[in-house]
Amino acid sequence: MKALNCPGCGAALTVRSFGNAVTIVCESCHSILDAKDPNLQILQRFKVATDEVRPLIPLGTRGKMRGTDYEVIGFQRRTIEVDGLPYSWHEYVLFNPYKGFRYLTEYNGHWNDVSILKALPEVHPYGFAPTVRYLGESYRHFQTSKAATSFVLGEFPWQVRVGEAAVVSDYVSPPRVLSSEQAGNEVTWSMGEYITGKDIWKSFRLSGNPPDAVGVYENQPSPLSSETKNIWVAFAGFLLLLVVMMIGFDMIARDEQVFTGAYRYDSNQRGEASFVTDEFDLRGHTSSVEVKTTTDLNNRWIYLNYALINEDTGKAFDFGREVSYYHGYDSDGSWTEGGQNDSVAVPSVPAGRYYLRVEPEGDPGYGVTYYTITVKRDVPQYSFYGLALLALLIPAALLTWRSLSFEHLRWAESDHPPIKWGNDE
């Protein structure tokens, strides 16, 4: 560190970069001085009466970036104009006598660790969004704008001036961003990597908390993108397991017919219509019982009150089934409604000796309906596979939607915003 005095105001200047700086800005009078001139010639004076910015990391603060100690020696604010509105970000110049310079940028609580590239990226300027390739990675064009320096402080390794402008193009591949800055014929490429304010505060041992990050930044890594991929991989695994389970349960299901009986119901006949079937045994573990009704209905309905009764325990499973079948022809053509057959799965029926109590009902005047009742033990129920699939799909779909929303917010700020559906006005 070297002590000098500002030729503009006489204030003490602290030079931290051991002669590596090209310009120094006086913190008192904001004169921009030529650091290479022994007399510190004043290159520019700028007024900061109303828009002086205090760096979040004070000049002279030391911290460790990627295992190397750096000192903050310079600070500048740069401003772009988009749709007539100014947007500003801050840049910090870091210096290490052995490693040289690197930079930190901050915009709305989003930070980037930036270093100058030593090789030129390969630019592909065509297509909807131009891309650049660097070290095998592809970066998509995000934004091009004219950035002007609006405030400076400390030391800089270039001839800094307030008001100087450069065309800045950003290409993103989160968490990295490649930026080209063109001033005159000179183009400088740099690479930034997203870093959280919390990590910056930790690296520079700053007191308090960093400002909260607002919105989604151009190269901010989506907290959900890798999670989304992982969850779809897990979903595929569960889907496979679901298929294996379906095949397995299909193979071990008894699917055993334990009773069948053919019956006749005459709705014109008065008297008690209810009857009981012969007894049948339900064997094996507690499982489903399928009761299938097959009829000869034709433009009619029949309703069957069923009770599957355990002869030993007196426990009954009571349920009703309507079977109706209608068909005809009208101006739209032929139509059908319902069907002649019906089946229902009675859930979780323990083993035992059972019979069915059946009470048919129908409109008087319909006449005779012939129907067959078939009872099967332990029949696979496929509806639960559908429900399980839905249960597995919903979280994965929700996460994907959230991840897409994040990307939507990111690109909404770019030169290539996502297509807007509907009218905003």
Place this chain on the structure above:
Amino acid sequence: MMRSLYMLYGAVVMAVLGVAQFQGWSLARVNEVKNVPRSIRDNPGAYRSIYSSYHHYTGGK
């Protein structure tokens, strides 16, 4: 973190599915009645199904 939670959730879904298949669960509307008298076998009309007052469909299109 999210993946672990999803794996746990998925394991629970698969376990419930396994139990549902093994136990023969069904979405059908079935009412369980206890202590049905043995006399039903001789007099089926003495039993009143809770579904006997169900509104019946009365005709097609």
